[in-house]
Amino acid sequence: MTRTVDTAQGSESDVALGELSGSLGFLLRMAQVQVFDFFFEDLGQVGLRPGEFSVLWVLHLNPGVRQGLLAQRLRIKRAHMTKMIRDFEQRGLVERRTPEQDRRAVELRLTGEGEAFVRDHAEAFFTHDSRRPSTLTEAERTQLFALLQKYVGLGPEGEG
């Protein structure tokens, strides 16, 4: 129903972008907006948010990880992580524990409910964008992933 049929003034393609379409920041933003649109269209009704699920997923893989390390790894600011974790805790998805060896720290792990949440949503989360009809071929998608991984330092080459 969302027919982007445009009115009067201009058909859509008469806005020149010039070198902007060769700007990495711009392209990443455009791509991200598109991915997020798809994401919410697809999984919005489930109450699944991308950043949120990413954190739960990493907790699933790394039970007992410290909060600061989690934040650092996911490039989420510590102050923001505090809020997210408190929210998860209130929803009964995550448990916090202060280890004896360093009583400043907080270790995180999923509750049973948290594990269930991850289990129930993982497949939808990880497959949603490949279920989308894409402008890219499968080979191009693979290539894009490899390049992005390498760019952000997650490539097979090496870690941070």
Place this chain on the structure above:
Amino acid sequence: MTRTVDTAQGSESDVALGELSGSLGFLLRMAQVQVFDFFFEDLGQVGLRPGEFSVLWVLHLNPGVRQGLLAQRLRIKRAHMTKMIRDFEQRGLVERRTPEQDRRAVELRLTGEGEAFVRDHAEAFFTHDSRRPSTLTEAERTQLFALLQKYVGLGPEGEG
């Protein structure tokens, strides 16, 4: 898939991401954070903001473009565009004009000052990330750009 699961508090690279590193949304976010860090480190002191400059740049290329079309093309919400343009107007960078043919609309163009601003910052803006030492080779960068352009519908193939 980096396994290395060790529950210890410790060293930095022991947070497993699993399939998350194969999630397009996640990779785009990580890449964008990185690009923005670079951007502000490099151009922050100039008072240059990426979204802001993009709008001014497109106005430079498309004098007289309508506000709504600009927003649509750059995937900026109309309500937000209103604020940006008002800000630009107050800084003397942009002029607004109501065309006779459709008095609901607003046509935008840069002032002399706006043109000067774009002229003064364009090179720094468009070259800053290629001046960065990157994990990617030049060929890989080119490839990444082509794939992102195609993904968001800006490729040489065709427009929207």
Place this chain on the structure above:
DNA sequence: TATTGTTATACTCTATAACTATA
């Protein structure tokens, strides 16, 4: 009735600094 742009409100994510309790 539909549209263009505006206003108002709220929520997310981010940035920063001051604070506590530990180390």
Place this chain on the structure above:
DNA sequence: TATAGTTATAGAGTATAACAATA
């Protein structure tokens, strides 16, 4: 003195809906 996490505050950016003027 430094570190881990918290709190408080502010600022972008975004989403949404109601609204006025115009079509």
